Amino acid sequence: MTAKELEIKAYEARLLILEGVHCAKAGHPGGSLSCVDALTTLYFDEMKVDTANPRDPDRDRFVMSKGHCAPALYAVLAVKGFFPKEDIRLLRSIKGHMSGHPDMVNVPGVDMSTGSLGQGISAAVGMALAAKHNGKTYRTYAIMGDGEIEEGQCWEAFMAAAKWKLDNLCAFIDVNGLQIDGATADVMPSAPLDDKLRSFGWNVIVVPGHDYDAIRHALATARITKGAPTMILLETTKGKGVSYMENSVGWHGKAPNDEQYEIAVKELTAHLKELGVE
Amino acid sequence: MGEKKATRAAYGEALAELGAKYPNVVVLDADLAQATMTKHFAAAFPDRFFDCGIAEANMTGIAAGMSTCGLIPFTNTFAMFAAGRAYEQVRNSIAYPHLNVKVVGSHGGPSVGEDGATHQCNEDIALMRTLPGMTVVVPCDANEMRQAVEAMINYNGPCYLRMCRYAMETVTDEIPGYKFELGKGVTLRDGMDVTLIATGIMVQMALQAADMLAAEGISARVIDMHTVKPLDEELVLKAARETGAIVTSEEASVIGGLGAAVCELLSEKCPVPVLRHGVNDEFGRSGTAAAVLEYYGLTPAGIAEKARKALSLKK
Numbered sequence: 001m002t003a004k005e006l007e008i009k010a011y012e013a014r015l016l017i018l019e020g021v022h023c024a025k026a027g028h029p030g031g032s033l034s035c036v037d038a039l040t041t042l043y044f045d046e047m048k049v050d051t052a053n054p055r056d057p058d059r060d061r062f063v064m065s066k067g068h069c070a071p072a073l074y075a076v077l078a079v080k081g082f083f084p085k086e087d088i089r090l091l092r093s094i095k096g097h098m099s100g101h102p103d104m105v106n107v108p109g110v111d112m113s114t115g116s117l118g119q120g121i122s123a124a125v126g127m128a129l130a131a132k133h134n135g136k137t138y139r140t141y142a143i144m145g146d147g148e149i150e151e152g153q154c155w156e157a158f159m160a161a162a163k164w165k166l167d168n169l170c171a172f173i174d175v176n177g178l179q180i181d182g183a184t185a186d187v188m189p190s191a192p193l194d195d196k197l198r199s200f201g202w203n204v205i206v207v208p209g210h211d212y213d214a215i216r217h218a219l220a221t222a223r224i225t226k227g228a229p230t231m232i233l234l235e236t237t238k239g240k241g242v243s244y245m246e247n248s249v250g251w252h253g254k255a256p257n258d259e260q261y262e263i264a265v266k267e268l269t270a271h272l273k274e275l276g277v278e
Numbered sequence: 279m280g281e282k283k284a285t286r287a288a289y290g291e292a293l294a295e296l297g298a299k300y301p302n303v304v305v306l307d308a309d310l311a312q313a314t315m316t317k318h319f320a321a322a323f324p325d326r327f328f329d330c331g332i333a334e335a336n337m338t339g340i341a342a343g344m345s346t347c348g349l350i351p352f353t354n355t356f357a358m359f360a361a362g363r364a365y366e367q368v369r370n371s372i373a374y375p376h377l378n379v380k381v382v383g384s385h386g387g388p389s390v391g392e393d394g395a396t397h398q399c400n401e402d403i404a405l406m407r408t409l410p411g412m413t414v415v416v417p418c419d420a421n422e423m424r425q426a427v428e429a430m431i432n433y434n435g436p437c438y439l440r441m442c443r444y445a446m447e448t449v450t451d452e453i454p455g456y457k458f459e460l461g462k463g464v465t466l467r468d469g470m471d472v473t474l475i476a477t478g479i480m481v482q483m484a485l486q487a488a489d490m491l492a493a494e495g496i497s498a499r500v501i502d503m504h505t506v507k508p509l510d511e512e513l514v515l516k517a518a519r520e521t522g523a524i525v526t527s528e529e530a531s532v533i534g535g536l537g538a539a540v541c542e543l544l545s546e547k548c549p550v551p552v553l554r555h556g557v558n559d560e561f562g563r564s565g566t567a568a569a570v571l572e573y574y575g576l577t578p579a580g581i582a583e584k585a586r587k588a589l590s591l592k593k
Contacts, residue, residue: 061346105375111346112343112371116366116367121339122335122336124343125343126341126345128343133325133326134349152335153336153367157336160336
């Protein structure tokens with residue numbers, strides 16, 4: 001896919017993220033909007049998955065380690081065709097199966113149930129380790145948050161991935177710089193993430209997180225890197241694509257009201273129009 | 279009766295033996311392979327043994343991920359860390375998606391002995407029992423442990439296996455036709471006055487308590503409830519109806535474990551006096567295993583005393 005085609009998919013997904021969170025009157029738009037470009041690139045340009053056979057044992061795996069960004073995962077899975085786009089309207093609803101955090105049992109295409117921060121990356125390590133053990137060539141991907149990595153379990157997982165030289169594992173950290181209580185730099189400084197991860201034995205690539213070609217290039221580099229897992233640090237804007245949500249800590253876990261939703265749809269639709277989508 | 283062997287020792291041998299029969303079984307440990315006895319499996323199948331270091335949370339998550347790829351992971355560490363430290367990882371990464379991971383907690387209960395309260399996990403049975411869909415197994419001897427491990431491999435779902443450090447004699451090998459079945463308790467001795475429902479090493483002590491009671495003319499039934507969850511409700515209800523008084527016994531807290539499970543069932547379906555024998559609402563302490571068990575009354579005499587009291591409450 002071209003960068004432009006990926007961008008169209010990502011903006012379709014953005015519309016679904018907003019629709020889901022607005023319908024639910026709850027959810028996490030900020031971090032969903034910051035990671036959705038990488039997620040779209042994964043599902044439309046990188047990963048081998050089959051919407052008709054979501055549990056194909058040879059498929060590539062994805063773990064949304066920052067599980068509160070389920071709206072982004074569900075949206076991209078819907079755009080990809082794992083389930084009807086209308087299902088996103090059931091996000092967080094008692095009437096449906098689209099629970100507030102990723103649910104591998106009930107949502108087609110979800111490879112791991114997540115939501116409790118720090119746990120998804122361990123499961124991803126387990127999937128990559130199982131691939132090596134079973135002699136399989138599938139790859140495992142994960143997206144983490146830059147707040148999430150404050151959980152100590154992440155660093156346990158980082159050590160383990162390096163120990164077993166999991167070059168079939170590629171994780172992202174969505175470095176949007178914000179978490180619930182404020183800037184990550186204030187809540188719990190984690191910089192320099194690149195140096196820390198390199199010292200943990202990872203191949204680290206820093207990319208502009210909304211640049212599809214840059215993400216794609218990093219993924220290609222990860223694929224040919226041998227003997228070490230790859231971490232792609234995505235420099236992103238929280239709330240990317242909706243003007244009033246961008247870089248605003250308040251939009252971490254809040255749904256837009258009707259008026260705000262209308263503005264968001266207008267902005268995203270206008271962008272799609274610029275891309276040639278009517 | 280058979281030789282004295284700690285269930286952890288029997289587990290280590292069983293795992294190494296069954297490894298040949300079940301190639302999908304993989305074993306994870308958190309730097310305790312010498313104590314959890316996974317060293318035997320590690321020696322036999324080095325490619326299927328993964329030492330995760332002193333990082334139980336991560337080990338639990340890795341096992342979850344591996345299980346989604348068709349492997350049957352056994353995670354191993356002390357009960358304190360398996361069920362305690364990594365409780366939330368077991369809950370959210372294994373139990374919630376109902377993954378096929380076997381969480382093994384060794385050194386459960388006060389019979390850990392010298393290490394003291396920080397390592398004597400009395401709460402693991404209760405913690406694991408509260409998780410929806412979790413099977414909780416506490417074998418009493420080497421024979422039962424071996425069969426339990428194989429039954430868990432053949433069951434597709436999350437299990438917690440509790441074992442202990444203290445060596446007890448094998449008793450289940452004397453039961454004609456004994457076959458371990460998940461969720462099915464075993465009546466080791468019949469009796470009509472009171473029923474002693476025990477799990478883990480308290481099973482052997484319950485048998486000794488029944489001998490003591492028999493000398494006093496009290497006929498005590500003894501049930502080996504190796505599976506605490508799902509509870510063998512039929513067997514418990516039958517015992518309640520036929521003997522009218524129950525004593526539960528576990529090398530664990532009286533809060534939330536086997537005793538609680540039996541009380542929950544009987545209070546709703548067949549109220550009879552139930553006395554819970556185990557560790558009361560307190561932490562453990564250091565000492566030799568025998569001394570610690572004695573200190574907390576986890577002895578045949580302790581069970582017999584509860585039985586007499588239960589009888590006195592019987593209408």
